[in-house]
Amino acid sequence: MTRKEVAKLAGVSEATVSRVLNNVGPMREETRVRVMKAAAELGYEPNALAQQFARRRSGNIGVILPFVPKVHLFSTYYFSEILSGIGEAAQRLGYDLLLIFRDPEQSPDYAKLFRTQKVDACILLGSRDVPEERTALAEMKREGHPFCLVNQRFPEESFLSVDANHVAGSRMATRHLLDRGYTRIAFLNGPLHYSNSRDRLEGYAAELAAAGIRHADDWLLEGNYSRKSGYELAERVAEGIASRSVDAVFAANDRMAIGLMQGLKELGLEAGRDYAIVGYDDSDGSRLTSPGLTSVAVPFYEMGTMAAERVLEELADGGVRKAAEVEGIARDGHTYILPVSLKVRESS
Amino acid sequence: MTRKEVAKLAGVSEATVSRVLNNVGPMREETRVRVMKAAAELGYEPNALAQQFARRRSGNIGVILPFVPKVHLFSTYYFSEILSGIGEAAQRLGYDLLLIFRDPEQSPDYAKLFRTQKVDACILLGSRDVPEERTALAEMKREGHPFCLVNQRFPEESFLSVDANHVAGSRMATRHLLDRGYTRIAFLNGPLHYSNSRDRLEGYAAELAAAGIRHADDWLLEGNYSRKSGYELAERVAEGIASRSVDAVFAANDRMAIGLMQGLKELGLEAGRDYAIVGYDDSDGSRLTSPGLTSVAVPFYEMGTMAAERVLEELADGGVRKAAEVEGIARDGHTYILPVSLKVRESS
DNA sequence: TTGAAAGCGCTAACAG
DNA sequence: CTGTTAGCGCTTTCAA
Numbered sequence A, B: 001m002t003r004k005e006v007a008k009l010a011g012v013s014e015a016t017v018s019r020v021l022n023n024v025g026p027m028r029e030e031t032r033v034r035v036m037k038a039a040a041e042l043g044y045e046p047n048a049l050a051q052q053f054a055r056r057r058s059g060n061i062g063v064i065l066p067f068v069p070k071v072h073l074f075s076t077y078y079f080s081e082i083l084s085g086i087g088e089a090a091q092r093l094g095y096d097l098l099l100i101f102r103d104p105e106q107s108p109d110y111a112k113l114f115r116t117q118k119v120d121a122c123i124l125l126g127s128r129d130v131p132e133e134r135t136a137l138a139e140m141k142r143e144g145h146p147f148c149l150v151n152q153r154f155p156e157e158s159f160l161s162v163d164a165n166h167v168a169g170s171r172m173a174t175r176h177l178l179d180r181g182y183t184r185i186a187f188l189n190g191p192l193h194y195s196n197s198r199d200r201l202e203g204y205a206a207e208l209a210a211a212g213i214r215h216a217d218d219w220l221l222e223g224n225y226s227r228k229s230g231y232e233l234a235e236r237v238a239e240g241i242a243s244r245s246v247d248a249v250f251a252a253n254d255r256m257a258i259g260l261m262q263g264l265k266e267l268g269l270e271a272g273r274d275y276a277i278v279g280y281d282d283s284d285g286s287r288l289t290s291p292g293l294t295s296v297a298v299p300f301y302e303m304g305t306m307a308a309e310r311v312l313e314e315l316a317d318g319g320v321r322k323a324a325e326v327e328g329i330a331r332d333g334h335t336y337i338l339p340v341s342l343k344v345r346e347s348s
Numbered sequence C: 001t002t003g004a005a006a007g008c009g010c011t012a013a014c015a016g
Numbered sequence D: 001c002t003g004t005t006a007g008c009g010c011t012t013t014c015a016a
Helices: A002-010 A014-022 A029-042 A048-055 A076-092 A110-115 A131-142 A166-179 A195-210 A227-231 A234-242 A254-266 A300-317 B002-010 B014-022 B029-042 B048-055 B076-092 B110-115 B131-142 B166-179 B195-210 B227-231 B234-242 B254-266 B300-316
Strands: A060-066 A096-102 A121-125 A147-150 A161-164 A185-189 A220-222 A248-251 A276-281 A294-297 A330-332 A335-338 A341-343 B060-066 B096-102 B121-125 B147-150 B161-164 B185-189 B220-222 B248-251 B276-281 B294-297 B330-332 B335-338 B341-343
Touching: A002 A014, A002 A029, A014 A029, A048 B048, A060 A076, A060 A300, A076 A096, A076 A121, A076 A300, A076 B076, A076 B096, A096 B076, A110 A121, A110 A131, A121 A300, A131 A147, A147 A300, A161 A166, A161 A195, A161 A300, A166 A185, A166 A195, A166 A248, A166 A276, A166 A294, A166 A341, A185 A195, A185 A254, A227 A254, A234 A254, A248 A254, A254 A276, A300 A335, B002 B014, B002 B029, B014 B029, B060 B076, B060 B110, B060 B300, B076 B096, B076 B121, B076 B300, B110 B121, B110 B131, B121 B300, B131 B147, B147 B300, B161 B166, B161 B195, B161 B300, B166 B185, B166 B195, B166 B248, B166 B276, B166 B294, B166 B341, B185 B195, B185 B254, B227 B254, B234 B254, B248 B254, B254 B276, B300 B335
Parallel strands: A060 A096, A060 A121, A121 A147, A147 A161, A161 A335, A185 A220, A185 A248, A248 A276, A276 A294, B060 B096, B060 B121, B121 B147, B147 B161, B161 B335, B185 B220, B185 B248, B248 B276, B276 B294
Antiparallel strands: A096 B096, A294 A341, A330 A335, B294 B341, B330 B335
16 A cells, blocks of 8 residues: 555656665666655555565575484584574575474475465575485476485485585594504494595595404494494493494594484493594584583584585576586586585594 | 465355355365365465454464573573573464564664564563653553563553562572571662662561561672672671671572672682572572572463463453453462462572 | 557446 | 355556
8 A cells, every 4th residue: 555655655666666676777876766755655555465476486495403302313503503504695695584393294296386486495404315305306406496315315315415424524524534544443433424424434444444453343333323322332332332333433523423322421431532533524512521522613604605605696597507606616417515524522 | 376276276256265264254165175175185384474463463472572682681591491481372372472682872673663563472581661661561551552571560550461480489499598597697689779679678677687687787788780890899798797697688580699709719719618699580590509509499481371361361352351360370450470389409 | 669459367237 | 055246455567
């Protein structure tokens, strides 16, 4: 209703009001000023719903999260950093964030978000390499919707994704332990349906191989990224330490590392004294333990901004232009790989 | 375009399609079935933007967060729990979540979110009692928009809010220390522009008074809820412990408690041995320290669901009906107060 | 440089 | 019970 009043007060047509407010098409400076003044005077605020409808764009980026209340498989640190990063970029580029919790019961239908126009693009966190997920992603791709995965790649699929260099990170971690004189390095990994986990295994194995060490099978421990899963493996690791078949542990995330440290402490084994340990994520928790936990720092925040920027770029280009070269960032096909670094603390 | 096809295939008018899909108004079962089948066959999905526009409702709950990337004044634990809770309730009640990071540079304009129809209701996290904030909230209230504060109350304002019983929690924590035989209890609080902090002070003071203890002024320490601020007060606390004017500390959140413990450890003082300490939030971190940190558990997740339920209720009632009585939950005017509990660990 | 007018896809009176 | 019709508030041709 008010837009009409603005038009009247400024003595122009409604179309002109629209042009001025969107700064589109040619216009006389005088009209522009007149309209702006009228709008300001009336305190006019365009109706976002009408705009979205007329433009056929929601102006939203969908952010898809696994819904795991109270089941902290993922660290909250991880999500909140990435989310903040996405939020910063989205705000800067004029988009809002629509938060969508994936229902673990149902098989996902991401393409529907686009068909119903709820989002213009979307970013997926905590995605896993399982059949329903691949199907849902492939459908989005097929229908030409822009989306970006964070921290999960589907090698043969050419989905846009942003990841950190976990192979390098794991090599660093392993190298670090080797440099410190540890040679019997167990590896506590997470489930292999995360490409993340596979990368870490690759880096770990490669670095050991480079050092001419054949890793024993019983060095491989499988957790699920939760603290509990690390904690529960303490006895087994303690035996390894006692029998001298293990002198250090590289854990695929801090949560498991911390759980393991706690379990071992209860068995009388101290990190940094009786064994060395390196975690992954450089989360808040790594600074809370004693001794402090050496860890691989991942630029989650930057991964979030990168994901938002790239996916909006794809949206703008209609997916036509090739992926942009970004200064200093490795790119492998449609995957952007950000560098990680090692934070050394007392645990190693 | 497709809705027309559905109408044609089903042999009815577009309006009827609308009725069936929204299950509104009377309709013959046969028509209903026919339309549903046609819709399913054509894979019809209504356009959300058009619906929102026609209904003049966005279907979104705005969730407003302080934007503090990399400045972890608030624990990520706190936000992700509340957010998950809001998400669960929103999904259950058919709403989406629009995430909005408050720009710390600008004074907030929450009412605008409603005027532009971006949201139908909103929930504010990490709100502070400062003038710009009060103004922005009062404006929303004046314009009749439904909103709910979480963990922050404005006593004289009658804003809808959900909080935990921090007075009781602080009494519990203090009582616990007294029961353990500690009588010189320092209190490390956060800034008083959070009603949270004021509540804690009240509880602490009340419990000491009840025990007939006059608290010394130098027992009051002020941090800002960050780990660092706790850490930096270690020397001062250490002096207190050395001079026997302090034998225990109650900290207003876990982060500060943990920082303080770390600082004191560096000065050779161990929690649970040389002094007792109790934190607040029962965050992940409280389980990571050694000794484990006794802490007050706050039902963040439930606070989130409660906030969403209450604010949507207000939306539905057009703010007319009085606040509903919720079983077993204390209510003080427009504030719902959830109970907290004490988790005892080795630090006390 | 501006105005008139035709939608965007759906909902919601109002008739019938 | 169902069809007709008039918008919702804005954008965007197309003419002028």
